[in-house]
Amino acid sequence: MAISSNLGFPRIGAKRELKKALENFWNKKISQEELIETGKNIRAQNWKLQAEAGINHIPCNDFSFYDHVLDTVIMVGAIPERYLNADEFDTYFAMARGKSTLKAMEMTKWFDTNYHYIVPEIAHKQKFSLNAKKVLNEFKEALALGIKTRPVILGPVSFLLLSKTDGNHVDINAHIEQLTEVYCQLLKSLDEVGAEWIQIDEPCLVLDLNSEMEQIYKNSYEKLARAISKTKLLLTTYFGSLANNLSLATKLPIQGLHVDLTRAAHELDTLLNAIPSHMTLSAGIVDGRNVWRNDLSKSKTLLKKIEDKLGSERVIIGPSCSLLHVPVDLDTEKNLANEAKAWLSFAKQKIAEIALLTEANADFSKSDASVQQRKTSTLIHNDAVKERLQTTTEDSYKRKNNFSIRRSLQQKKLNLPLFPTTTIGSFPQTSEVRAARVALKAGSISQVEYENKMKADIKDAISFQEEIQMDVLVHGEFERTDMVEYFAQKLKGFIVSEYGWVQSYGSRCVRPPIIFGDIYRDKPMTVEWSTFAQSLTKKPMKGMLTGPVTILKWSFVRDDQPLETTCKQLALALRDEVVDLESAGLAIVQIDEPALREGMPLKKKDWNHYLDWAVKCFRLSASGVKDETQIHTHMCYSEFNEIIKSIAAMDADVISIEASRSNMELLQTFKEFSYPNDIGPGVYDIHSPRIPNESEMEELMVNALKYIPKEKLWVNPDCGLKTRKWEEVKPALKAMIECARALRKQYAKEKVANA
Ligand code: GLN
Ligand code: ZN
Numbered sequence: 027m028a029i030s031s032n033l034g035f036p037r038i039g040a041k042r043e044l045k046k047a048l049e050n051f052w053n054k055k056i057s058q059e060e061l062i063e064t065g066k067n068i069r070a071q072n073w074k075l076q077a078e079a080g081i082n083h084i085p086c087n088d089f090s091f092y093d094h095v096l097d098t099v100i101m102v103g104a105i106p107e108r109y110l111n112a113d114e115f116d117t118y119f120a121m122a123r124g125k126s127t128l129k130a131m132e133m134t135k136w137f138d139t140n141y142h143y144i145v146p147e148i149a150h151k152q153k154f155s156l157n158a159k160k161v162l163n164e165f166k167e168a169l170a171l172g173i174k175t176r177p178v179i180l181g182p183v184s185f186l187l188l189s190k191t192d193g194n195h196v197d198i199n200a201h202i203e204q205l206t207e208v209y210c211q212l213l214k215s216l217d218e219v220g221a222e223w224i225q226i227d228e229p230c231l232v233l234d235l236n237s238e239m240e241q242i243y244k245n246s247y248e249k250l251a252r253a254i255s256k257t258k259l260l261l262t263t264y265f266g267s268l269a270n271n272l273s274l275a276t277k278l279p280i281q282g283l284h285v286d287l288t289r290a291a292h293e294l295d296t297l298l299n300a301i302p303s304h305m306t307l308s309a310g311i312v313d314g315r316n317v318w319r320n321d322l323s324k325s326k327t328l329l330k331k332i333e334d335k336l337g338s339e340r341v342i343i344g345p346s347c348s349l350l351h352v353p354v355d356l357d358t359e360k361n362l363a364n365e366a367k368a369w370l371s372f373a374k375q376k377i378a379e380i381a382l383l384t385e386a387n388a389d390f391s392k393s394d395a396s397v398q399q400r401k402t403s404t405l406i407h408n409d410a411v412k413e414r415l416q417t418t419t420e421d422s423y424k425r426k427n428n429f430s431i432r433r434s435l436q437q438k439k440l441n442l443p444l445f446p447t448t449t450i451g452s453f454p455q456t457s458e459v460r461a462a463r464v465a466l467k468a469g470s471i472s473q474v475e476y477e478n479k480m481k482a483d484i485k486d487a488i489s490f491q492e493e494i495q496m497d498v499l500v501h502g503e504f505e506r507t508d509m510v511e512y513f514a515q516k517l518k519g520f521i522v523s524e525y526g527w528v529q530s531y532g533s534r535c536v537r538p539p540i541i542f543g544d545i546y547r548d549k550p551m552t553v554e555w556s557t558f559a560q561s562l563t564k565k566p567m568k569g570m571l572t573g574p575v576t577i578l579k580w581s582f583v584r585d586d587q588p589l590e591t592t593c594k595q596l597a598l599a600l601r602d603e604v605v606d607l608e609s610a611g612l613a614i615v616q617i618d619e620p621a622l623r624e625g626m627p628l629k630k631k632d633w634n635h636y637l638d639w640a641v642k643c644f645r646l647s648a649s650g651v652k653d654e655t656q657i658h659t660h661m662c663y664s665e666f667n668e669i670i671k672s673i674a675a676m677d678a679d680v681i682s683i684e685a686s687r688s689n690m691e692l693l694q695t696f697k698e699f700s701y702p703n704d705i706g707p708g709v710y711d712i713h714s715p716r717i718p719n720e721s722e723m724e725e726l727m728v729n730a731l732k733y734i735p736k737e738k739l740w741v742n743p744d745c746g747l748k749t750r751k752w753e754e755v756k757p758a759l760k761a762m763i764e765c766a767r768a769l770r771k772q773y774a775k776e777k778v779a780n781a
Contacts, residue, residue: 028333028341030384031083031308033225033262033284034178034348035072036373037090038529040355044068048091048533052123058115065091069164073173075374080381083223086164086175088348092122092532095143095188096131098180102208103155104189106131106147122532132190133531137229137265138628139315139351140538140580142531146189148196154208158215165219177221178348181228181261182209182250183243188230198242206246210253217257223282225260226250229347231275232266232286234630240274251279260284260308264347265315266628267293276300284308287328288315288346294328298335307336310346311383312376317352317526317540317582319371320379322393329383343383349373353526353537365405366521366542368396400586406543408518415594423645425677427653429703432679435654439613440566444774445727445741445766446497448706450660450682451570451616452746453487453502454755463507480505481558488562490756494763498614499567501559503748509572509618510580514539516551517599520581540582545595550606557610568658569607569615574600574643579621590639597646604657605650616658617648617678620745623663637672644676656680662708662745664688666695674702682706684744687713690726696733705734708744709765710758715750717758723765736773741766 038044047064050056069089076084090097099105100118108128109120116125122144124130132145161177168175182205189196216224228243250259258281267290268275275283276297285297287310301307309332311325333341356372371379382388400406425432459479466476487502506512514520520539527535552569560567574596583592604615622644627636648657659678664685666673673681685692685707692707707730709723723741730739741762747755 027386028329028338028343028384029082030080030380031176031342031344032076032081032085032349032377032380033264033310033314033344034085034088034350035076035377036350036352036354036529037068037072037088038354038527038535039064039068039071040358040374041525042527042535044091045533045535052119061091061115065089066167069167070171073168073171073175076377077173079374079377080384081377082384083176083225083342083344084168084173085178085225085348086168087161087177087179088350089164092118093142093144094178095136095146095180095185096122097160098185099144099146101157101160101179101212102185102205103157104146104148104152106149135624138624138626139265140528140530140536141350143188146185148186148189148191148201150191150200152201152204154201154205156208156211156215158212161212162215162219165216165221174220174222176223176225176260177216178225178227179209179212181226182206182246183239184228184230187233198239202242202246206249209246210249213250213253213257213259217254221257223258223260224254225262225284226280227262227264229262229264231261231263231268231271233628235271240271243274243278247278247280258282258306260306260342262308264289264310266290268297269293269629272296272300276302276305280305282306282308282342284310284342284344286310286346288313291328294332298332301336306340306342307332308342308344310344312343312345312379313585314345314347314349314376315351316585317370317372318585319369319375319393319396321397322379322382322388322390323397325383326390343380345376345380349376351528352376353523353528355525358525359523361524362521363405365399365403368392369400369542370540372526403543406584408544408546411519411544411546411595411598414598415591418594418598418646423642423649425649425651425653425657429677429679432653432656433704436613436656436679439654440498440656442497442566443766443770444736445739445769447741447763447766448496448498448568448658448682449491449500449743449759450746451500451503451568451618452506452748453483453500453504454750454752455504455748456752459483459504480555484555484559485562488559492563492565494760496759496763497565499559499563499565500570501555501567503570503746505555510577511537511539513551513572513577514541514581517545517547517596519543519545519595536580538581541578541584541592543584545592545599547599547602551603553603553606553610556607556612560611566613569604569612571600571603571607571615571617571647573617573619573622573659574647575625575640576619576621579625590643593639593643594646597643600647601650604647608651608655613654614656614658615648615651616660617644618660619644619676620660620662622661623665623669626669633668637669641672641675644678648676648678658682660745664692666692670695670699670701674699678703680704680706680740682708682740682742684708685730686718686723686726686744687711690729693730693733701734701738704738704740706740706742707734708742710743710762712743712745712747712750715754717754718761720761720764720768723762724768727765727769731773736769741769 051061260282261280262284264286353372355374465471658680662684
């Protein structure tokens with residue numbers, strides 16, 4: 027029989043025990059010993075759960091108090107000097123979160139997931155040294171519980187590829203030799219304590235690598251192979267196919283290779299032919315990135331094909347990747363309809379699925395029934411939604427006229443000054459706002475009382491904006507917990523779980539909604555709030571929506587139809603909302619797409635296809651309105667270079683983007699490409715509590731004016747203000763308005779002079 031395995035278990039605990047312990051520790055409510063104890067209990071629980079389920083290869087060192095890449099920084103002795111101090115925990119959390127004047131290390135998204143890792147900083151003359159304490163301790167800790175685990179480590183090449191030197195790519199050649207030395211020592215010590223297998227993660231093998239990397243991988247792994255005697259190396263890849271790197275991976279001196287067969291199924295035949303006879307194949311069959319119950323009969327057929335070719339003794343079965351990316355336990359969900367619950371599987375259930383796949387004559391009837399049910403369930407399938415999608419025409423994807431015609435119609439209606447000012451949507455989510463939501467949920471205030479509280483806040487936000495003479499107003503989004511969850515709760519086809527938490531970074535967890543069925547909107551979702559807000563002012567109010575691509579990207583998405591079909595359904599539901607906002611008298615509607623860029627596939631060859639449907643979906647959501655209605659969009663990142671043409675193709679009348687944090691880095695892009703529509707490069711870094719002054723904002727705008735004509739420019743912050751305090755927001759926005767005034771004075775004059 028094949029071997030059952032896991033690549034990593036969620037570390038936050040089924041009830042987010044780790045989150046609570048970390049936050050209590052940071053707030054000095056519990057001691058370091060208590061935090062350590064919590065970690066130990068979570069690990070023990072996870073190991074036991076997997077052992078009891080019958081998993082053969084159970085991981086250790088998949089636990090982390092903050093992030094596994096940060097743990098690797100410590101393991102290889104790459105702590106930047108400025109953080110070093112005698113207290114290990116203090117050093118660790120200083121890197122992760124910053125400390126007084128010391129900023130935290132940079133954080134970025136882990137491949138195409140919503141998990142964030144700490145970006146290691148490698149100095150030009152970096153020295154590495156081994157600190158194997160954590161991994162050895164965890165191995166021994168499990169052993170003491172009677173469980174021989176498979177240590178998980180991030181491989182040396184991926185580690186360097188994920189790192190930065192002075193903010194740029196690392197010179198791999200300069201460091202790989204010494205780093206490999208450290209890894210050799212590590213492998214030797216794991217060999218000595220009796221680890222049978224070591225899982226060495228090299229997820230970068232699914233990326234487009236340049237030819238130089240092949241030699242680097244070979245040299246490094248040849249040395250690693252020489253460092254061990256009894257221990258076997260399982261090289262793990264995930265999140266995609268190996269593609270061009272397949273022959274490299276199969277030639278490395280490793281004993282096992284893990285492949286993500288949920289995303290690389292098309293590669294299986296090539297792989298089965300290429301894999302050498304001494305190598306074990308670890309088949310990632312159970313999706314570690316999604317929450318659907320596995321189709322075990324289908325998996326079994328796939329497995330049989332692999333076993334027939336390789337012999338079952340050369341086959342390991344596992345999840346596609348670490349289960350870090352799914353919630354812990356479906357059993358904790360008490361309010362889900364049984365029918366829907368039967369379609370789902372969280373980490374604990376996935377472990378059971380893997381175990382079941384290695385059992386002879388296992389009973390797959392529940393899985394079979396769920397598969398059948400999902401094909402026909404009327405909860406999932408809605409003919410009206412499917413038909414509506416069929417009837418969209420080319421015209422559904424475009425506005426009636428081109429931008430220049432729209433622009434003059436909009437200008438006539440809105441009569442905005444040069445350098446119009448606006449914000450991105452949210453205003454501070456104060457503790458009172460959050461308390462009101464908690465009280466509503468607990469039943470201690472009524473729906474009406476809750477709404478009145480929100481309305482009072484909207485009123486205040488509008489008075490403030492009028493007072494400082496903002497040109498385009500927002501209502502403040504006080505009624506939204508989260509820009510995706512708000513819509514998920516209102517749209518049909520979504521489940522919002524109670525405990526479906528997934529780690530985003532450190533103690534921060536998110537609860538992605540689950541898109542299980544055809545999506546539609548049965549009634550307006552935001553119109554009441556927006557019309558209430560508009561009724562309080564004569565200035566234009568922006569209706570505020572989250573775009574289809576962003577809702578898709580930040581949810582668990584059904585796997586029984588192409589992503590783009592689901593996204594189009596979302597787009598149509600949002601289109602109805604946009605049209606309703608217009609009918610209710612809103613002259614401007616903003617459709618946020620902050621996740622559009624992070625949705626980009628890992629391989630370049632897949633980009634065009636993705637961008638094509640993503641842009642189409644945005645256009646489908648935005649194109650139902652009249653020409654005089656102004657559509658805005660918003661994105662918060664600044665690396666636009668490669669996708670600027672697609673952004674332009676979205677054809678939003680106005681786009682606001684992050685720019686101040688990166689010091690107008692995006693202007694580089696506008697040197698080469700003249701963006702056709704209006705644009706607001708952010709002048710206020712909302713990630714920092716710092717209050718920018720007028721002159722520095724002006725400086726940013728003057729910089730922007732070198733590349734973007736003044737008629738196209740808007741003045742706005744980088745992103746929404748919900749994480750900021752009113753004390754910061756008020757002076758910063760006042761300064762922003764002053765900045766716009768100063769620009770108008772200077773540049774309106776210029777126009778006269780030129781005339
Ligand atoms: N409208 C949203 C807000 O202001 C946009 C948030 C985002 O871009 N992530 O909060
Ligand atoms: Zn943003």
